[in-house]
Amino acid sequence: MHDVMVPNVNIGLVGHVDHGKTTLVSGLTGVWTDRHSEEMKRGISIRLGYADATFYRCEKDEGEEGYSISPDCPVCGEKCAPFRTVSFVDAPGHETLMATMLSGSALMDGAMLVIAANEPCPQPQTKEHLMALELVGIKNIVIVQNKIDVVSPQDALKHYKQIKAFVKGTIAEDAPIIPVSAQKKINIGALIQALDTYIPAPERDPGATAQMLIARSFDINKPGSNWRDLKGGVIGGSLTQGAIKDGDDIEIRPGIQMQVENRTVWKPIVTKVVSIHTGERKVAEATPGGLMAIGTKLDPAITKSDMLVGQVAGHVGELPEILDHLTFTVKLMDRVVGSGSELDITPLKHKEPLMLSV
Known part of the structure; x- marks a missing residue:
């Protein structure tokens, strides 16, 4: 039987720079994932950040109110039972760090697409990160509408409609949209409930070759x-x-x-x-x-x-052989990544450097 205190699923946080991904991880885990000195100085994520969170559920309070990051129920004050521990992968949102985000996507079983309510949707890296999730086949997605505490209810609803229009026809079309304030920890219970429902732990084979x-x-x-x-x-x-x-x-x-x-x-x-x-x-x-x-x-x-x-x-001796020649099919992104402006993809040229996510 799985130990609920040991994480068994990796959930990525993706989205545009400064939309609150690292703050959201901190609100869920108590860990600030920007530990690198350059990250502290510039105020952005540069490397992949990691943190674990144990989620609790109160047996007396049904619905989203019964979900918490604390062993004490926020509604009735009774002790809650831990039911799940997850690992979060905090990916950089800055356009120049797209390679870091793509490398992190290989670890993700599901993802939270974080979109700030105080900026029009979509922003450049919001589009790029959703494209990346589609490319690597991550289907279990929860959309987090963050920073609802700094906009009016009317603007939050208008922004919600922008999100729905943006994800229509994409892999995230049916993903739930959870309004939260990571800074003030508003609606965190609803987010935990959505993560439990929409990002289950995948089937693993512990008996296979490591x-x-x-x-x-x-x-x-x-x-x-x-x-x-x-x-x-x-x-x-x-x-x-x-x-x-x-x-x-x-x-x-x-x-x-x-x-x-x-x-x-x-x-x-x-x-x-x-x-x-x-x-x-x-x-x-x-x-x-x-x-x-x-x-x-x-x-x-x-x-x-x-x-x-x-x-x-x-x-030792159980990993695949090292290859120096590969034959593969390339699927290009719809736009040039790592650019602040919209640039169209042109046909590949001889000796042109490529960044591959395999």
């Missing part, structure tokens, strides 16, 4: 640390299948890039798992669903500054 998608990698040692206290590198991400236990030997592919006889080759990395964390909780085994951090015996120089992002971890 495959972990790496979305972050870190050096957790502070400058000036004593060499005796140094910790190995940390990888963060999500298991799509299988399980990894504390003490397991794991392999990371494709690994380290090397030059051999004027050719670029990749050498897989082998290391040992020394710790596994989900949120603030240390666990003995990582299972599919939810986000986790795995401590290893790797040299931190290999994992620092997200150097292993996009790689795959699993048990």
Whole structure:
């Protein structure tokens, strides 16, 4: 039986810059996901942010009022029972960081499309992020109409109609639209109820070969640390299948890039798992669903500054072979991403650089 305190689903937050995604995650989890110094300085998300939240439900209060992020019922004050823990992936909304958002979409089982009520809909990255969700096939979507506390009821209704017109004919046409104020935590119960209804945990196969998608990698040692206290590198991400236990030997592919006889080759990395964390909780085994951090015996120089992002971890000898030639079908987006203006897609040109989301 699944432990409700361990996350089993990854929910992405996507949408235009400054529409309140990080504030919403903070309101749901108590964690401010912009931890990087440049993010603090500029006031925007640059890297993928992560946080877990446990949701509670009161048996006495039916409907949205009974859902809460607190073990104490906001209506009757009685103790609530935890029923679900989820991991949130906070994707950047700035147009120059679209690649980061696309890489994060590989981890998402569902998504919240956050749209601020105090700006006309759609904004450029609102359109781009919805296109991205369609491209990668994320169908479980909840639309969050944020910042309803700074507009009048009439303007909120007008904005709601703009959202309905925008999503008509898209993958999010039938998605619920939940009005909230992330800043003042208004209507959070209704949002939790919608997430429970519309973004269920997908079926996983814990008995399959382990495959972990790496979305972050870190050096957790502070400058000036004593060499005796140094910790190995940390990888963060999500298991799509299988399980990894504390003490397991794991392999990371494709690994380290090397030059051999004027050719670029990749050498897989082998290391040992020394710790596994989900949120603030240390666990003995990582299972599919939810986000986790795995401590290893790797040299931190290999994992620092997200150097292993996009790689795959699993048990030694059980990962797919490394390929240097691929044949695939390309589906281009409807407009140029990462641009503040509307630019049409033109036919591909020889030697033109492309950003691929596979």
